[in-house]
Amino acid sequence: MAAAAAATAAAAASIRERQTVALKRMLNFNVPHIKNSTGEPVWKVLIYDRFGQDIISPLLSVKELRDMGITLHLLLHSDRDPIPDVPAVYFVMPTEENIDRMCQDLRNQLYESYYLNFISAISRSKLEDIANAALAASAVTQVAKVFDQYLNFITLEDDMFVLCNQNKELVSYRAINRPDITDTEMETVMDTIVDSLFCFFVTLGAVPIIRCSRGTAAEMVAVKLDKKLRENLRDARNSLFTGDTLGAGQFSFQRPLLVLVDRNIDLATPLHHTWTYQALVHDVLDFHLNRVNLEESSGVENSPAGARPKRKNKKSYDLTPVDKFWQKHKGSPFPEVAESVQQELESYRAQEDEVKRLKSIMGLEGEDEGAISMLSDNTAKLTSAVSSLPELLEKKRLIDLHTNVATAVLEHIKARKLDVYFEYEEKIMSKTTLDKSLLDIISDPDAGTPEDKMRLFLIYYISTQQAPSEADLEQYKKALTDAGCNLNPLQYIKQWNTTSFFHRAFTKMASAPASYGSTTTKPMGLLSRVMNTGSQFVMEGVKNLVLKQQNLPVTRILDNLMEMKSNPETDDYRYFDPKMLRGNDSSVPRNKNPFQEAIVFVVGGGNYIEYQNLVDYIKGKQGKHILYGCSELFNATQFIKQLSQLGQK
Amino acid sequence: MAVDITLLFRASVKTVKTRNKALGVAVGGGVDGSRDELFRRSPRPKGDFSSRAREVISHIGKLRDFLLEHRKDYINAYSHTMSEYGRMTDTERDQIDQDAQIFMRTCSEAIQQLRTEAHKEIHSQQVKEHRTAVLDFIEDYLKRVCKLYSEQRAIRVKRVVDKKRLSKLEPEPNTKTRESTSSEKVSQSPSKDSEENPATEERPEKILAETQPELGTWGDGKGEDELSPEEIQMFEQENQRLIGEMNSLFDEVRQIEGRVVEISRLQEIFTEKVLQQEAEIDSIHQLVVGATENIKEGNEDIREVPHL
Numbered sequence: 001m002a003a004a005a006a007a008t009a010a011a012a013a014s015i016r017e018r019q020t021v022a023l024k025r026m027l028n029f030n031v032p033h034i035k036n037s038t039g040e041p042v043w044k045v046l047i048y049d050r051f052g053q054d055i056i057s058p059l060l061s062v063k064e065l066r067d068m069g070i071t072l073h074l075l076l077h078s079d080r081d082p083i084p085d086v087p088a089v090y091f092v093m094p095t096e097e098n099i100d101r102m103c104q105d106l107r108n109q110l111y112e113s114y115y116l117n118f119i120s121a122i123s124r125s126k127l128e129d130i131a132n133a134a135l136a137a138s139a140v141t142q143v144a145k146v147f148d149q150y151l152n153f154i155t156l157e158d159d160m161f162v163l164c165n166q167n168k169e170l171v172s173y174r175a176i177n178r179p180d181i182t183d184t185e186m187e188t189v190m191d192t193i194v195d196s197l198f199c200f201f202v203t204l205g206a207v208p209i210i211r212c213s214r215g216t217a218a219e220m221v222a223v224k225l226d227k228k229l230r231e232n233l234r235d236a237r238n239s240l241f242t243g244d245t246l247g248a249g250q251f252s253f254q255r256p257l258l259v260l261v262d263r264n265i266d267l268a269t270p271l272h273h274t275w276t277y278q279a280l281v282h283d284v285l286d287f288h289l290n291r292v293n294l295e296e297s298s299g300v301e302n303s304p305a306g307a308r309p310k311r312k313n314k315k316s317y318d319l320t321p322v323d324k325f326w327q328k329h330k331g332s333p334f335p336e337v338a339e340s341v342q343q344e345l346e347s348y349r350a351q352e353d354e355v356k357r358l359k360s361i362m363g364l365e366g367e368d369e370g371a372i373s374m375l376s377d378n379t380a381k382l383t384s385a386v387s388s389l390p391e392l393l394e395k396k397r398l399i400d401l402h403t404n405v406a407t408a409v410l411e412h413i414k415a416r417k418l419d420v421y422f423e424y425e426e427k428i429m430s431k432t433t434l435d436k437s438l439l440d441i442i443s444d445p446d447a448g449t450p451e452d453k454m455r456l457f458l459i460y461y462i463s464t465q466q467a468p469s470e471a472d473l474e475q476y477k478k479a480l481t482d483a484g485c486n487l488n489p490l491q492y493i494k495q496w497n498t499t500s501f502f503h504r505a506f507t508k509m510a511s512a513p514a515s516y517g518s519t520t521t522k523p524m525g526l527l528s529r530v531m532n533t534g535s536q537f538v539m540e541g542v543k544n545l546v547l548k549q550q551n552l553p554v555t556r557i558l559d560n561l562m563e564m565k566s567n568p569e570t571d572d573y574r575y576f577d578p579k580m581l582r583g584n585d586s587s588v589p590r591n592k593n594p595f596q597e598a599i600v601f602v603v604g605g606g607n608y609i610e611y612q613n614l615v616d617y618i619k620g621k622q623g624k625h626i627l628y629g630c631s632e633l634f635n636a637t638q639f640i641k642q643l644s645q646l647g648q649k
Numbered sequence: 650m651a652v653d654i655t656l657l658f659r660a661s662v663k664t665v666k667t668r669n670k671a672l673g674v675a676v677g678g679g680v681d682g683s684r685d686e687l688f689r690r691s692p693r694p695k696g697d698f699s700s701r702a703r704e705v706i707s708h709i710g711k712l713r714d715f716l717l718e719h720r721k722d723y724i725n726a727y728s729h730t731m732s733e734y735g736r737m738t739d740t741e742r743d744q745i746d747q748d749a750q751i752f753m754r755t756c757s758e759a760i761q762q763l764r765t766e767a768h769k770e771i772h773s774q775q776v777k778e779h780r781t782a783v784l785d786f787i788e789d790y791l792k793r794v795c796k797l798y799s800e801q802r803a804i805r806v807k808r809v810v811d812k813k814r815l816s817k818l819e820p821e822p823n824t825k826t827r828e829s830t831s832s833e834k835v836s837q838s839p840s841k842d843s844e845e846n847p848a849t850e851e852r853p854e855k856i857l858a859e860t861q862p863e864l865g866t867w868g869d870g871k872g873e874d875e876l877s878p879e880e881i882q883m884f885e886q887e888n889q890r891l892i893g894e895m896n897s898l899f900d901e902v903r904q905i906e907g908r909v910v911e912i913s914r915l916q917e918i919f920t921e922k923v924l925q926q927e928a929e930i931d932s933i934h935q936l937v938v939g940a941t942e943n944i945k946e947g948n949e950d951i952r953e954v955p956h957l
Contacts, residue, residue: 022651030651040706041786045779071782072775081773085699117651124661127654131661135669146658149651240652383911386918 014158015627016321018203020059022151026117027068027089030145045088045111046073047080049098051119052091054154054165058290061320076101080110087113087144093152094122103133106142113144120152120195150240152199153629156290158321160611161629163196165289168632173263173604174642176217190217193603193631194224198232200629202240207233208258208599210576211561216262218603222576225258229578255579256597259558263604266553267496268429268462270607270639271455273421277337278330279608281319281405283635284412291318294408317401325398331612334409341402348395355385355392417447425459430550442479450484455636457485458493458643489640491647552613554600558626559617563594599627605639606630698767702783705759706790712752713794716801719745723801742805749798756791760784810906 024033027046046065048056053075056065065073074080076092088111092098106114116130127146134140155161169175171189201208207229212222232239263270274280286293296313319326325344329337358381413419424441438460442453457480461468468476477487551559560570600614611628618626634642723742767780876884 026651030653040710041783041790043779043783043786066782069786071779071786074775081775083773083776083779086779121652122654124657127658128661128665131658131665132669135662135665140659140662143658144655145653146655147651148654383915386915 015161015200015204016059016155016158018205019055019151019153019155022149022203023056023059024068026091026147026149027065027070029087029089029115030117030147033068042069043071043086044069044115045083045086046070047076047088047090047092047105048073049076049092050166051093051152051164054289055119055151056091058154058156061318080105082108082110085112087111087115089115089117091117091149092119094118094120094126096126099126099129103130106130106133106139107137109137109139111142113142114139115144116146117149118147119149120199121148121150150199150202152196153203154289156633157611159615159625159627161200161627162633163193163629163631167192171631172642173632173634173639174646176604177264178646186220190220190224193221194228197221197225197601197629198228201229204256205241206256206597207241207578208256209595210258210260210578211570211573212260212576213262213265213570213573216264216603218260218262219574221603222260222574225260226576226578233578254593254596256599257562257595258599258601259561260601260603261554261557263602263606264496265557267493268459269552269554269609270605270634271458271636272425272429272609273418273452273455273636274609275333275419275422276331276609276612277334277406277409279612280334280409280413280418282608282633283637284409284418285405287635290320291316292405294404296404315404317405323398323401325402331615334406334413337402337406338410341399341406344395344399345403348392348399351388351392351395355389358382358385416449416452418452420447421452421456425456428460428463431463439475439479442476442483445483450480450486451637451640453480453483454485454489454640458489461490461493462497486644488644488647492643493647495647551617552610554602554610555613555617558598558600558614561595562598562624564592596623597625599629601628602630604630605632605634607633607635607639698763698780699783701759701763702787705756705763705787708752708759709756709787709791709794712749712756713797716745716749716794716797720797720801723805746798746802753791753795753798757788760788760791 025031027033027044029044060068062073070089071086072083076090076098088105090102092102102116105111130143130146131140134143153161153163154165163171171192175181175189176186210222210226212218233241274283281287281292293314293316296315319330321327325340329340332340420441438457441447442457447453448456457476477490480487480490557570559565560567561573602610606628607630614626614628618624723745764781764784767784768777771777771780
């Protein structure tokens, strides 16, 4: 049984690995890629559309593309010159315009041979369009291979994925929840989501058991997904889930659980101010597809009158799985991050000094006979020092990167007093007594941007058991408008509150004791050490808050469903099993055992706070894995924008 | 899991063909499909560049095959014990080395040539980039194959060095036993040894070798079979001292060897770095020159402006 457990653990190979392997195979002309040190070089050109670009960029760096033999990588809809004698690998979505452009390429005879890979399945008619163009251009033999890749999702972390980036307005929270949506539009949105989820499960190689709440968009997705999976399984000839295609990834002992939740279950978390590194970076900086863009303001200088204003330096960094510091600390509370950067810097400096010291020892050679005996050791030391230089340089680069990023984050924290907001919101959400009145914080001109205040107020409004009285509400509204806030989001939330279903569901959950986390302010020890070491991260005036692990609503739902706990909020969730012969509608789960593997998917958008909460939750459980996905990834700013658009109508 | 729909595609092509025929649509070039295709393709610039690139690759491939083929024999240290078929003399090895080196040199020259020619006549940025990348790949391939060769060679050199070392050690155990049995004859030579202060290992070897015939003459000449206990002790002490000296010499030499190997590795690393830096320094030089020019022009412009 231990072997089986190990097998399932290994089989839960991260989704990132799987997608990367699939991409590499595709780039290797659809043949599994084997590293051969004396293999002949083969070169090729990679053509992708924006969807393809978003999928590839978090997974493969330009260097890795080079290693696979790709000399050029180009956008489909760009001017491309004919390059004779080179095979071209296409990785595009099968849309009208893409197909047209590909046919044009065929007609213009741009490349030697064509390997066409479609991100999601192409329809028969479109395939015939390409066939037509190929015939017209007498290029049929040049089309070497055509593949449906089923990779229509973006993997950001080992256990986190997003549906899409390019057309996220289509599937955004706003798109799904706006009151004027027509049935056909809704159908399109649902189809897009289901297509991506389907691709996800094909790549994962497993057929999940689906649970979803009733009466929500999530339910629509569940129904459609179930139908699609079912159809595919029945079609014995073309099934994508047969034993041999699953290969080593077969979850033969346990099927994963897919929990589909709707964003409306919990609107407070996307607005929440946060305190962990990755979530902070996403909230405060421009963080997108694992790339953070910083604007470095080049210090305050006296510029002579009439001089042009200094250009701000833009820098962007990729936060990748190779970055060990990031992997270790992306879920840590910020003060810990600051301290760790300091520690890394110190250890790097120590190593640097080692290398420098050798230099001075070398200098003794001519003078001191006694040093000669040391010398033989030192030659070896020198060699190891020199060969470890690239490592040191890499370390330095990472330290610089994180110093810059963390400093930028810290600046925001200090300027907007985000620690105060965080603490306050945590208190609101956990219903502990508030030491400062909400009105005070909102009217305080120093603390935070208008948006921060709006977020705080909305969280308060969502989390209270009873709505504030009209008079109070007016007071708050006035204070908010004075602070410069736009009140549209509030309009929408009011609506949301009164929509009986959600409000009922939410208050049901909210009535559970301590539904959100509570924080304590850790004694000053940690902070004072950071300050005493003359750290760059002078966190004076910034509270050193420590998160106490409590579960967010989404995590709680998952916990109930995964551990088969009985709980009023999840008991009436629907149950779908695509592998069962007859789709029955019962809520009674056939499977009584707790699940080892679960995928949580939020329809309507998610964020890193939820992701981090899930990661923390599953850390405590041995041998269990969770994957988190959402239809789009937004930070609070983007979410507020959507809410205010919704509130305007 | 990706799905191969190439067959589906081919089927679609057939469908479209028949449909077009049925509709009587004159598909441009599709009617005389095969002939037209051939006709179409030949005037297409086949690319002088790529055919030459492929030639270079096939040459490198030949070199690689050649090296791999003879690798086993080359490395084989026990060739003197094996049958004729497995044996490879040193001259043959040298020959292989030489051939390989010439080959590598020609290949890298060919690559250089291609590099300079690749950028002529081509106006498209993309094609230039592509060609540069292709040449980088080929160079990388050559490097990998050269590594094969250098690994082989390193093993061979190491074997030779080891052999030499072993062959020098061999007389020691023999003479040691001889010394202890005929101790009185060695009394003179050890004192000579200590005076001469042997710095190299050949000298002890020579001296020991010398003592052997000397032992013979001495043994015959002296005719004495008895030794006083003090003399025996003294001789034994001398022996011990000699052994100690030989050992320390041996250690020193080994250390030196180790150091030299390290130094050669360091040299390699440093040369690589220096070459890298050369390119960078060149570009920095260009930049600086450009910057000076700009500053000069700027100064002149400023001077021209009449002071207000």
